[in-house]
Amino acid sequence: MKPRKLQLPLAMLLGFCAVGSAWSSPANSRVPKVPDGPAGQVQFQVLHSFGAAGDGDSPSGALVMDSKGNLYGVTGFGGGSGYGTVYELSPTGNGQWTETVLYSFTGPPDGYEPLGLAIDGTGNLYVSTGFGGGGEYCELNICGLILELSPGSNGGWAENIIYRFCSLPNCADGVSSQTPAIGPGGIVYGIAGNVYALTPGSNGWTLNVLYTFCDAGLNCPDGEEPSGAPVFDKAGNLYGETIAGGKCIGDNAGCGVAYELQKQPNGQRNEIVLHVFQEESRQDGAGPQGGLAARDGGLYGVATGGGELCKNLGGCGTVFELTRGSGQMANEQTIWSFGGEDGMQGDQPMFGPTFNTQGDLFGVTGEGGSPSCGCGVVYGMKQQKNGQWAYQVLHTFTGPDGAVPDSSLLVDTKSDLFGVTAFAGQYGGGVAYEISPVKQASK
Secondary structure (H helix, E strand, C coil): CCCCCCCCCHHHHHHHCCCCCCCCCCCCCECCCCCCCCCCEEEEEEEEECCCCCCEEEEEEEEEECCCCCEEEEEEEECCCCECEEEEEEECCCCCEEEEEEEECCCCCCCEEEEEEEECCCCCEEEEEEECCCCCCCCCCCCCEEEEEEECCCCCEEEEEEEECCCCHHHCCCCCCCCCEECHHHCEEEECCEEEEEEEECCEEEEEEEEECCCCCCCCCCCEEEEEEEEECCCCCEEEEEEECCCECCECCCCCEEEEEEECCCCCEEEEEEEECCHHHCCCEEEECCCCEEECCEEEEEEEEECCCCCCCCCCCEEEEEEECCCCCEEEEEEEECCCHHHCCCECCCCCCEECCCCCEEEEECECCCCCCCCCEEEEEEECCCCCEEEEEEEECCECCEEEECCCCEECCCCCEEEEEEEECCCCECEEEEEEECCCCCC
16 A cells, blocks of 8 residues: 555645745854844754655755765655655755755665665664555554665665564564664664664675564653664663653653663663653753763753643753763753744754754754744754753744754765755755855954
8 A cells, every 4th residue: 555645734734825936045144142142143044855756855854965065865755656756965066955865765675665764884874664565464554664775886876675664473583673773793773663684795785683662651660662763872872862762750651661671791782761751850851762872971861741830731852961870860951942032942852963063962842933824944053161051943844944843964074964854845855955154254
C-alpha cells in the first residue's frame, strides 16, 4: 500500500493564508528580543522547496555534510514512485543551491518512508526506512531496513541493502530504525526499539542487539520507547534517552529516562539509568526525545513536555543538562523552559540540540512562534559568565518559509545552521533552509 502524507490541521493551513511565489522569505531579519537573550542578526535562506512534481516531499531527519560542503538528506514521500527519496544539495557558488535526487524508493521490499541518514568518513550514506524492508518475520510491511549508498568515481551511487529488520523470530532485532549514527571502526549504531550495532566484515554486515528495552506499557524502570541516535564517549559507552518508562509520579507509563549503556570487558552492555524525569515537579521535563548532545563532559537534550506552567497542562518542554553526580545517577538541571510569551518563544521541542565550536547551543521547536501559525522556531542559547543560559529566537516560521521543523540542526565550522521543515514552502512539501550569522561592520 502506498504511503499517505500526513496533512496539517485546517486551522494551521488557514493560518498560512497563502503559500506561493507571492511570499518572500525574510532575510537579514533582526533577532526578536527575548529577556536576557544575546542580541544579534541572522540571515535566513530557503535552500530548496520540496513538493514539485517528481521531487521529494516532507523532508525529515538531520542533514549531513560531506568534505566538499554538499548536504544530504531524505524525504519521507515523493520521488518517482511516491515512496520517498535521498537527495543532495550542492552549493553553486553564487549563494544558490542545486538539488539532485540520488535515490527514489520503490516500495517493498526496497523500503519506503526513509527517516534519516548518517555519513561516514569516506562519504558513504546509511539510510534508515520506517517501512517496506521485507524482513523474513515482518508482517504488513511495517518493518524497515538500512540502505548503504556509496559514491562512485563516475558521479553515480551504488546502493546496497545491508540489513532488513524483523529478520529474527518475534522481530527480536527490531522493527525499524530511527536515524543511525556512525561510530568508531565504521560501526553503524541505531535505535529500533532496542539499541543495535551493525558491524562490517568480509562476509557482509552483522547486527548485534546491545540492549532491549521494556515494552510492557507500564512499570518499565529501565525506560521505554528509546529515541534518537546514541552518542559515544571515548571509552565506547553509549548514551541515550527514552520517551516513556521510569518511575514518574502521576504517570504510570513513566516520563522517560536518560541512560548509559556501559561497555563490559566481555563486550556486553550494562544499562545504567542516569536520570528519571518527573513532570509533576515543574522543575523537570517529561518525554525526552530526539537524542542527546555531548559537550565538555555534559549531556544536553530536550523534553517535549514538563517544565514551568504554560498554555499546555502538561508543560511546553525543556532544555536540560546532565552532569556526573555521586554514584551512578547524574545531576540534571533544566536550563530552559518553553512556553513563555504565550508560546512565541517556541514550545514542544522534539529534536535534540546541537553545538557550535564556541559552545553555543542551537535547536528547534515544532510548535509555537507566530501566533497566527504556530509553525515553530529556531533558537539559540549562550552560557553566561554566571553559569546561566541566555535564550534567543533566531527565526520564526510563518508558512511560506516552511513550517514544523522536522530535524535537529546541522552546524558547520562557521556556525551556519542547516535544517528542514516537514510542511509548507513554495510547493507545500517543506523546505531545506540555512541560517547564517551576519557579520557586524567594524567601527
